[in-house]
Amino acid sequence: MFSQSFMSMFKRVLVVTALLPAMLRGDGLIILNPIHHHNKPVPLRLNVEYHRVIVSISNQVATTKVDQVFENPYDHAVEGTYIFPIPAQASLHQFKMHVNGKPLNTKLFTKEEARRTYESLVHTHKDPALLEYLDHGMVQATIASIPPKGKIQVKLEYTELLTADNGTIKYYYTLGTEKFSAQPLKDVSITLDIQSSQPLVNVFCPTHAVDVQTPNLTQAYVTYKEQNVRPDRDFILYYTLPQDDLGFNVLTYKNGKEDGFFLAMVSPNSDKSVQPIVAKNIIFVVDISGSMSGKKLVQAKEALVFCLNNLNREDRFNVIAFDDSIRLYKNNLVPATQDNVGQAVSFVQALDVRGSTDIDTALKTALQQCTTSDNPTMIIFLTDGCPTVGECNIGAIIKNTKQANASKVRLFSFGIGHDVNTTLLDKISLDNKGVSDYVTPDETIEGKVTSFYRKVANPVLTDVAIAFAGTQVKEIYPVDVPDLFLGSQLLVIGRYTSGGPVTMQVAGKQNGAEKQFAFPCTFVSNDTINDFLPRLWAGRKIAHLTDQIVLNGSNQELVDHIIALSRQYGIMTPYTSFLVDLSAQEFAKGIVTDAMKQQAAQTLNSAVHKQTGEDSVMRSLYQKSLREGSSVAMSYSEGSAERAQDMSEMVRPVKARTFYFKDGMWIDAGHTDVAPLIKIKAFSIEYFNLINLHPEVRPYLALGTKVMVATDQGSISIED
Numbered sequence: 116m117f118s119q120s121f122m123s124m125f126k127r128v129l130v131v132t133a134l135l136p137a138m139l140r141g142d143g144l145i146i147l148n149p150i151h152h153h154n155k156p157v158p159l160r161l162n163v164e165y166h167r168v169i170v171s172i173s174n175q176v177a178t179t180k181v182d183q184v185f186e187n188p189y190d191h192a193v194e195g196t197y198i199f200p201i202p203a204q205a206s207l208h209q210f211k212m213h214v215n216g217k218p219l220n221t222k223l224f225t226k227e228e229a230r231r232t233y234e235s236l237v238h239t240h241k242d243p244a245l246l247e248y249l250d251h252g253m254v255q256a257t258i259a260s261i262p263p264k265g266k267i268q269v270k271l272e273y274t275e276l277l278t279a280d281n282g283t284i285k286y287y288y289t290l291g292t293e294k295f296s297a298q299p300l301k302d303v304s305i306t307l308d309i310q311s312s313q314p315l316v317n318v319f320c321p322t323h324a325v326d327v328q329t330p331n332l333t334q335a336y337v338t339y340k341e342q343n344v345r346p347d348r349d350f351i352l353y354y355t356l357p358q359d360d361l362g363f364n365v366l367t368y369k370n371g372k373e374d375g376f377f378l379a380m381v382s383p384n385s386d387k388s389v390q391p392i393v394a395k396n397i398i399f400v401v402d403i404s405g406s407m408s409g410k411k412l413v414q415a416k417e418a419l420v421f422c423l424n425n426l427n428r429e430d431r432f433n434v435i436a437f438d439d440s441i442r443l444y445k446n447n448l449v450p451a452t453q454d455n456v457g458q459a460v461s462f463v464q465a466l467d468v469r470g471s472t473d474i475d476t477a478l479k480t481a482l483q484q485c486t487t488s489d490n491p492t493m494i495i496f497l498t499d500g501c502p503t504v505g506e507c508n509i510g511a512i513i514k515n516t517k518q519a520n521a522s523k524v525r526l527f528s529f530g531i532g533h534d535v536n537t538t539l540l541d542k543i544s545l546d547n548k549g550v551s552d553y554v555t556p557d558e559t560i561e562g563k564v565t566s567f568y569r570k571v572a573n574p575v576l577t578d579v580a581i582a583f584a585g586t587q588v589k590e591i592y593p594v595d596v597p598d599l600f601l602g603s604q605l606l607v608i609g610r611y612t613s614g615g616p617v618t619m620q621v622a623g624k625q626n627g628a629e630k631q632f633a634f635p636c637t638f639v640s641n642d643t644i645n646d647f648l649p650r651l652w653a654g655r656k657i658a659h660l661t662d663q664i665v666l667n668g669s670n671q672e673l674v675d676h677i678i679a680l681s682r683q684y685g686i687m688t689p690y691t692s693f694l695v696d697l698s699a700q701e702f703a704k705g706i707v708t709d710a711m712k713q714q715a716a717q718t719l720n721s722a723v724h725k726q727t728g729e730d731s732v733m734r735s736l737y738q739k740s741l742r743e744g745s746s747v748a749m750s751y752s753e754g755s756a757e758r759a760q761d762m763s764e765m766v767r768p769v770k771a772r773t774f775y776f777k778d779g780m781w782i783d784a785g786h787t788d789v790a791p792l793i794k795i796k797a798f799s800i801e802y803f804n805l806i807n808l809h810p811e812v813r814p815y816l817a818l819g820t821k822v823m824v825a826t827d828q829g830s831i832s833i834e835d
Contacts, residue, residue, distance in 0.1 A: 143269055145185055145258070146236065147195035161193075162186045164266070165302035166346075168288060172309045175277045177286055179205075185267040188298075192260045199271060200229075201252035202289070209272035212256050215265050221256040229253035238798055243820065246806055246813040279356070281636070283317075283364040288350040299343045305350055307337040316362030316382040317355035317604050321647050322348045324740075329602070351647070353380075360384055361576075361599075361621070363634040367614075368648040368771070371641055374610045376648040377588070379619055381634075382604035383575040392601065393574035393626050394429035394490045396448055397422075398481045401463075402498035402531075404438040404472040411531060412468055414560035415497055419463045421565045422495070425572055426451035433484060434459055437477035439470040439504045447484055474498060475506035475515055478526075478543070482519040489627035491577040491598055492524045493549070497564070499531035501539075501727060509726070513542045525549045525598070527567070530732065531560055537735045538726040541665055548595055552739065553732045573601035576623035576630060581607060585617035586638055592655040593742075599623065608652050614640030646771040653684035658741035661688070664719060665738075674716040683784055685766050685773030688741075769814050780821040783830070791829030797821075802833070 145161055164184040171178045187193055197219075201207055212219045224232060229252050233245045254271070261267060277284050288305060305323075309315060314332040320339070328336040337352060355364045362382045369375030399419055403412065419434065426432055430451040434444040444462045449455050478496070485492050506512055520526070526547035528540040531554045544551040554563045576599040581591075591609035599605050611617075614637070621632045657680050660673045681688055725731045767774045767781065774781040795801050797820040806813055812831075815824045822833045 143181070143183060143197060143199040143271070145195050145197050145267070146240070147193050161261075161267075162188055162298045163300050166290075166300055166304075167302070168290075168305040170286065170288070170305065170307040172277065172286065172307060174310070174312055175279065175284055176274060177277050178272065178274045179288065180272045181270065183269045185269070187261045187263060187265045187267075190263050192262050192265075194260055195258050197256040197258060197267070197269065199254045199269075200248040200289075201254060201273065202275065202287075205273045205275040207252075207254060207271065207273040209270070210254055211268075211270045213268050214258060214260075215262060219256045219258065221254055224253040224255060226250070226252050234803070238803075241798055241820070243797070243816050243818075246817050249806075249810070249813065281364060282356045282362075283366075284354055284356070286352045290346045290348070290350045299345050302340075302342055303344060303346055304338070304340040306339075307335075307352065309335045309337065309354060311356065313356045314384060315354050315356070316384060317353065317364060317380045319353045319380055319604065319606075320351065321353075321378075321651055322351045325352075355380070355382070361632055361634075363619070363636075365619070365634075365636045365638075366645045366648060367611075367637075367639045368643055368645045369611075369614055369639050369641055370643050370771070374589075374612055375614065375638060376645075376652050377609060377611055377638060378645075378648055378651065379581075379607045379634075379636075380604055381599065381607075381621060383599060383601050391575070391625055392427060392429070393577060393624075394427065394431075395571075395574050396431045396485065396488060396490055396492040397426070398433045398435060398448070398484060398492075398494045399423075400435045400437065400477055400481050400494055400496045401466070402438070402472060402477075402500065403436045403442070403466050403468050404470060404500060404503075405468050406472075406500050406534070407531075408468040411499055411560065412466070415531075415564075416463050416466065418497075418561040418564035418568075420460050421561070422568045422572075423456050423459050423463070425568065426456060427573065428452070431490075432459070434462060435477060435481055436466050437473060437480075438468070439473050441473075441476060441480050442466070443480075471504040472498070472500050472502055473505035474502040474539070475512045478512070478516050479519050482516070482522075482524060485520075485522045485524045487522050489624065491574050492522060493571065494524055494526045495529070495564070495568070496526060496540075496543075497529045497531065497560070498535060498540075500534050501536045509536060509539050512539060513546065516543045517546045520547050523548065527571075528552070529554060529560075529564060529567075530735075532556060533729045533732050534727060535732070536726045537731040538665070541735055541738075545662055545666055548597075550739065550743065551735065553736055555732065555736075570603045571598075571600050575599050575601050576621075576625055579605065579621065579623040581622075582620045583611075583617060584620065585615060587612040590652075590656060592652070592659055594659060608648070608655055610652065611638055614638045643771065649771045650684045650686065650768060653680045654686055654741045656680060657686060657688060658738060661719070661738060662742065669716060669720050671712065671716055674719055675712055677719070678712065678715050683773065685768040685784070686741075687766060688737075767818060769818065772815070774815070774818060774822075780823055780832075781818040782823040783815070783825040785825035786823050786830045787825075790825065792832055793829060794832045794834055797833050797835055805831075 147160065162185065164186050167182045169180045197212060207223070210221050212221065230249050232253060233249050237243055237245050258267070277286055286307070290305070311333045315329065315335050318327050318335050318337065320337070323339045326338045330336070335354065339350065355362045360383065362384060364380050366378045367375055399422065401415055401419060407415065428451055431448040432451055433448050436442040444459050481494050502512060506515065524547060526544055526549040528544045528549065528551040530537065530540050530551065533556070535553070540551040552563065552567065554560050579596045579599055581596055588609050588611045591607060597605065617636055617638045619634045619636065621634070623630055657677055660677050664670060664673055677688065680686065765776045773784040775784060795805060806816060812824060816822055816833060820833065820835050824831045
């Protein structure tokens with residue numbers, strides 16, 4: 116019934132499923148016995164108050180401690196069963212469960228016993244969500260009574276040995292199903308303490324925005340925290356052990372004859388004693404116009420003082436302050452000697468706010484100080500407003516800045532608050548090989564700027580170029596490869612035609628000398644374990660296409676391409692999310708009318724040309740997250756948690772596929788109305804035969820009792 120490519124499509128289970136009427140699910144889940152009203156069962160579900168995970172990894176041995184609190188929101192007692200699916204190869208050695216402080220007894224099932232129990236629950240409750248756990252073990256506890264408004268606390272601990280693949284180690288935690296709790300989680304967090312006998316490089320999370328701290332060469336702290344959310348993805352973290360000067364590892368995904376996806380990660384060895392640091396030229400340009408008075412100027416000064424005090428002795432620098440006039444620390448770049456840095460700090464601390472905002476003259480002045488050099492040169496530009504004196508035409512400032520940049524200086528812009536002109540800052544940064552970022556009112560200027568400066572303070576390889584030998588690669592992002600800095604990593608994602616031995620070649624300059632590196636690896640021919648890669652690549656491509664519209668204006672062909680990528684990979688951007696609202700039926704079936712395309716173009720053009728205000732800043736930040744983030748947003752919320760939830764009820768990514776909700780059924784984006792159709796009744800003998808013979812379909816069928824799954828030979832329709 117299935118083609119070979121479909122049968123080998125997935126080799127592991129990623130928990131991305133739909134809401135069970137009588138089940139609250141996370142890494143652990145509680146199945147409640149429904150109450151009966153007028154002889155009909157009424158499903159119940161609990162809330163998750165918090166979900167906290169603490170992970171300690173020591174030389175590849177990971178100990179995971181889980182702390183969850185469930186809450187009964189009803190005015191009557193309920194009863195049910197708690198189940199924790201034990202991860203493969205994990206050893207559970209602590210499990211405690213208390214209902215209002217009273218401990219419960221637990222039972223440990225073997226894998227075979229657990230499978231029979233899972234299948235029995237699926238059949239009894241007429242819900243498929245447990246299908247994905249059939250290959251897991253199980254810990255079970257019977258809950259005789261959960262009092263009204265009562266709480267259940269679950270604490271458990273397990274260990275597992277993390278295997279290394281070509282020096283890359285992976286940690287995986289099932290978190291994604293928490294998005295289906297009855298209410299958003301008040302608190303969810305995962306913290307990891309990684310310790311290794313070897314230096315760590317390429318600490319990388321493709322699924323969540325994490326904070327990574329590296330207090331020394333062999334230790335890393337990784338933190339993910341959110342509040343009032345429904346986590347929608349499982350948590351995956353990679354880290355690499357060093358290989359000479361540069362650490363390298365690659366992740367690949369290929370489904371049969373289709374083009375594959377790769378993600379290559381290159382990171383300098385974090386040991387400064389073996390890593391030559393490139394001297395840099397840097398100019399700090401800071402807005403001191405009247406609107407910067409008070410807290411803004413204080414924080415901007417603190418950020419500049421931090422940057423100055425962390426210059427390398429080999430660096431050259433200057434500080435330029437501007438309002439409607441220009442104030443220079445020095446007329447030219449000067450060496451970062453102790454005396455020069457001290458004088459620059461005094462210059463910054465003496466700055467006070469004055470008049471209006473002449474951005475054009477400030478940027479021209481900075482660029483005039485930049486001459487062609489073997490060392491990387493960058494400008495860090497801070498402003499909180501729009502141009503009000505001098506040249507005020509945004510297009511002219513953009514053109515002037517690009518023309519003045521004969522030395523190929525990297526320009527990094529920081530917009531402070533919501534009154535900045537995002538079109539100006541985005542374009543001057545993209546045009547000049549830099550990036551723009553924004554400090555929202557609830558963030559600190561000092562924190563944002565100093566965090567960025569830590570990443571660029573120590574260049575290791577500049578003018579970086581990459582090439583591949585052994586297979587044809589295409590649609591690689593980023594198109595313009597950035598410089599490589601100590602403590603950072605280069606992420607290159609793209610597509611390839613055929614698997615086999617491949618060599619990634621990295622070239623660049625190190626203090627004026629040409630350097631070349633070769634990294635042999637293998638691109639898989641048919642392996643879909645890294646099923647997040649297609650969506651990650653699609654997010655980068657959508658960001659690139661949108662950048663082209665930002666830079667060059669409206670282009671219907673680019674808009675159509677963005678629509679197609681959004682639909683195929685389930686990435687709802689600010690410019691395509693309305694398609695699901697207004698045209699869900701057509702969009703689910705792959706129909707995109709001319710009217711829909713025109714509206715998408717109007718929506719996109721309106722968004723990218725809205726130059727100031729909170730919406731404009733949020734759009735730019737979202738675009739930045741797609742362009743640069745290691746993880747990719749699955750949907751766009753337009754500033755509303757309710758909006759994000761509405762989208763998740765209509766669009767559901769499952770592994771490398773996307774499903775749309777239409778007429779009560781989840782429909783695979785790969786399905787077409789002309790495809791041959793096989794109908795199977797949910798929970799019938801044929802249904803269980805299907806999942807036993809083809810376990811790769813379990814994550815899809817776990818969406819619910821009405822699912823349409825596309826295959827190479829047609830579609831399978833699961834129906835009530």
